[in-house]
Amino acid sequence: MQASLAEAESLVLKAAVGVGLEPGLASLSARATRWLCQYGLPGARLVVRALTHWLERRSVGVKWTGERKLCAVMENQMVSALYAGAVVIDHRSLVPTPMTVASPDEPLLLLAMVAHAIGDGSVKLTWPDPSGNRQGLQVDNDGCTFLGEGYRPLHRSGVLDLCFTCDWNPPEVTGSVLWNDAALVHRQKSVYQNGVEIGRADLLFLHQWGAKTLIPDSDISREKGAGAGRIDTD
Amino acid sequence: MRLPSEVMRPERMGAAFPTRLSFMRSLVRRLHREQWQIESTAFDLDDQGYGHAIYAARGPHRTYSLMVFSNPLRDDQRTDRVIAESWDACFVLFDGLPTSAEVKRLAVQAPRQEGGRFCPSDLILSRANRSVRLYEHVRDALAEGRQPDIARLAEVGYLMRTTAVYGNGKFGTCDRGRLTDRPEFAGPFQAEMLIVYLIRCFTLDHVEHVARCQSPDTFVPMASENKRFLGIGNATGLGMAPFLITHPELIHYWANTREIALQKVRSMQWAQGSVRQRFYELLQRVKGHVADWCVADEVQRRRIDELSSDLVRLSAWVDSETSPLERETPWDAVYCWTVTEASIECQELVVSLLIELYPGEIDPLEKCLATEVRTPLDGSMQIETLRNVIEQVYAWTFESDFNDRDANTYFWYYSEDKMEPRLGLRDNEAGTEREMPIAVARDVQRLYQCLSSFSAVTPVATLLMQYPVHRHTVGRVQTIAQYPYGEVQGNLIAAGSRPIDLLRWKLAFFGASKFDPKSDLWTRITLYQGAPFPCDLPQLDADDWCFPVRPRVA
Incomplete structure (x- = not known):
């Protein structure tokens, strides 16, 4: 389905609330989805995966190990980006940089949550290159690799150095630099022109989860609202 | 300037009238100005x-x-x-x-x-x-x-x-x-x-x-005068109400801008003759407008009757030997008279009239009505600071005792039927676990109680890591501390809650008039009544269409 950004955000918000995520975290996830989608990135797919991990308890909340490293509250589990994003944002001025998140389940979603939420402030994201030749951000997403060059700010100014670490072998770099202003602006224009593609399977999940926020009609409720259920020939 | 604790109370919001800052007025001015x-x-x-x-x-x-x-x-x-x-x-x-x-x-x-x-x-x-x-x-x-x-x-x-x-x-x-x-x-x-x-x-x-x-x-x-007297109707229900809760920054800008406009007028040292004349004209016109305001709802009809009577007394006062209009700060005196002598409907109607008097001062403020800003949550704020903010900005929430059933009568939810927001009775209807986060007063109280288990210097980030359920409310409290007109200061799940008050306030900002409540939950309104048609737009009076009165029969 070709959706608008507002629809993508709204679908995710309702789905996240529907599966039981706290409203504050759900709105953070929804806005991150919109942020990703407006740059042509698969925000809906990422959040569906993150919600699935969380529902199936393959990803869990976070705890501090040391003063600047976040890891999963349960051993051998991934960190849920849905929770880690909020914790990173809230601690951005409290924890010495670089802050580290170990094994996030959806790094790109985590990135978006942080970048969007601190949009009025500043964010720099770094991703340690195993070769040590350069630093940047590299996220594998369904076989497509996004690479951000070292310390290029996602928003215009920067004070926070956020370092994602990965406990599994980082994928090979296959993409090109995505995070540059011209490419982002071009993608944004394209999204406004054409809408956002949300895949059928993701849409199904979002609708199913979102439906959990709805309540069936009752006789009492039918008698409320504009028109009050009457035929009206005003 | 009137404070949020006064203007953001539902009972006052439910007496709002359109002003020259209303969005329809802005649009028609643009259509006229840009031909x-x-x-x-x-x-x-x-x-x-x-x-x-x-x-x-x-x-x-x-x-x-x-x-x-x-x-x-x-x-x-x-x-x-x-x-x-x-x-x-x-x-x-x-x-x-x-x-x-x-x-x-x-x-x-x-x-x-x-x-x-x-x-x-x-x-x-x-x-x-x-x-x-x-x-x-x-x-x-x-x-x-x-x-x-x-x-x-x-x-x-x-x-x-x-x-x-x-x-x-x-x-x-x-x-x-x-x-x-x-x-x-x-x-x-x-x-x-x-x-x-x-x-x-x-x-x-x-x-x-x-x-x-x-x-x-x-x-x-x-006939063109009959045409112009016809607007376009609208029926609005609960669907509009959550917007006021979910857009606190924007709501702040709307309310704050209107209050700045009112304050500008109240601060005028003297009223020039032409402005005084304009006020008299508008007062006459608005009396006719209110006389044309037909509703079936008994509560609103009584309010309209009272308003009509207030306007007659206001006219008499400004015409009397003790008229304030020739003295210093005349418009402040007019507003203050309504506060002590007239109904809330009259007070808010006079706000609209006063704002109407000074287009040159007021119209530039319409640029202040839009914002895309979203306040980021500050995790470094200490618990003590958050507690103080709640005590200062959310003092009104402590008027409600949520152990009392009356304070907790309703819950807001989305119905399966086209996902329309509804109000459910907490004790009689299923689904309270799926209620919308509209119960700000209750949620702030819950947060406030939770703060007592943390030391004063603990950062909010620590609280939220332990209790993510409060994230939504902490963000809201911090936002309202910066945008104090952004919160409706009423318990929206109380037995006496009237969502229609919120609807009227928002619709007044749109420029709606002739509010015709059909219950506490929905209303009919009229839009653009009296507004110029495209063929009228080039005329100089294209902006002078507030409070239209029925045309005289030829």
């Missing part, structure tokens, strides 16, 4: 008025098109409810001039409304039903060669009534983000205001067309 050309480029309707029409609105930079699809509708399908499935006419505000392929596409999609799919070139979606009692009367009168009965025009005020106006990405329509760099749509809800303005034009053309077809030999067009 927009509005014309019908297609009017393919049969004798019954069924078919399609297109209106092009050409501004200095772009053209927009109202696309109309008018279809037969049985009387038993005509309802105000948002959950209706067919309407007399459906509308799309289109970005540019549509091709024939786009007309064909929208001829299929527009009548489906919520069931249709739209494109980013489709800016706004709407639909309307005829007011049967007035539409048929006007049609028959014009067909028979006479003007419609003025009393009936005044009683209803519109030929058609919209039941929804959708934009900002709903059902695939254009995201607002795409429009914000267009000056004509930079202000709040300007695209929505434009489609409603154009719909009003169509309703008048439509009734004249059908009347002419009914009796071409005897038909007469409607």
Whole structure:
């Protein structure tokens, strides 16, 4: 389905609330989805995966190990980006940089949550290159690799150095630099022109989860609202 | 300046009137200032008025098109409810001039409304039903060669009534983000205001067309003053209320700007003769306007009666030997008189009148009504600071005792039926675990209680890591500390809660008038009553249409 950004955000918000995520975290996830989608990135797919991990308890909340490293509250589990994003944002001025998140389940979603939420402030994201030749951000997403060059700010100014670490072998770099202003602006224009593609399977999940926020009609409720259920020939 | 604790109380919000800062007024001023050309480029309707029409609105930079699809509708399908499935006419505000392929596409999609799919070139979606009692009367009168009965025009005020106006990405329509760099749509809800303005034009053309077809030999067009007295109706229910809770920064800008405007006027040291004269004229006019305000709702009728009486006493006071208008700070005196001597309806009506007096001072403020800002949560704030903020900014929440059933009577939820917001009775209806986060007062109290288990210097980030359920409320409290007019200061789940108060406040900012409550949960209103039609726009008085009064019978 070709959706608008507002629809993508709204679908995710309702789905996240529907599966039981706290409203504050759900709105953070929804806005991150919109942020990703407006740059042509698969925000809906990422959040569906993150919600699935969380529902199936393959990803869990976070705890501090040391003063600047976040890891999963349960051993051998991934960190849920849905929770880690909020914790990173809230601690951005409290924890010495670089802050580290170990094994996030959806790094790109985590990135978006942080970048969007601190949009009025500043964010720099770094991703340690195993070769040590350069630093940047590299996220594998369904076989497509996004690479951000070292310390290029996602928003215009920067004070926070956020370092994602990965406990599994980082994928090979296959993409090109995505995070540059011209490419982002071009993608944004394209999204406004054409809408956002949300895949059928993701849409199904979002609708199913979102439906959990709805309540069936009752006789009492039918008698409320504009028109009050009457035929009206005003 | 009036404080949030005064102006953001539901009972005062529920007495709001449109002002010259209202969004419709801004739009009409722009149409006049920029000399927009509005014309019908297609009017393919049969004798019954069924078919399609297109209106092009050409501004200095772009053209927009109202696309109309008018279809037969049985009387038993005509309802105000948002959950209706067919309407007399459906509308799309289109970005540019549509091709024939786009007309064909929208001829299929527009009548489906919520069931249709739209494109980013489709800016706004709407639909309307005829007011049967007035539409048929006007049609028959014009067909028979006479003007419609003025009393009936005044009683209803519109030929058609919209039941929804959708934009900002709903059902695939254009995201607002795409429009914000267009000056004509930079202000709040300007695209929505434009489609409603154009719909009003169509309703008048439509009734004249059908009347002419009914009796071409005897038909007469409607007199321009009668036309101008007709607005476009709207029925609004709970769907609009959550917006006020979910957009605190924007609501702050609306309310704060209006209060700045009022304060500017109250601070005027002296009233010039021409301004005094204008005030007298407006006071006379508004008395006529209120006299034309017909409602069936008993509570509102009593309020209107009281308002009429207040206005008579206000007139007498400003005309008396002790008139404040020749003394220092006259407008402050007028406002203060209403506070001690008159009803809240009168106080808020006088706010509108006072703001009307100084266009040069007030109109530039309309640029302050829009914002895209979202306040980021500050995790470094200490618990003690958050506690202090709650005690100062949210003191009103402690008026409610949530152990008392009356404070906790309702819950807000989305119904399965077209996902319409509803109010449920907590003790009688299932689904409280799925309630919408609208109960701000209760949630703030819960947060406040939770703070007691943390030391004063603990950062909020620590609390939220342990209790993410409070994240939503912490963010809200921090936001309102910066945007204090952004919060409705009332318990919206209390037994005595009247959502209609919130609706009226928002609708007044749109520019709506003639509020006609049908319960505590929904209201009918009139939009653009008295506003100039496109042919009137070049005239110098194109902005002077507030508080319209029924035309005099010739």
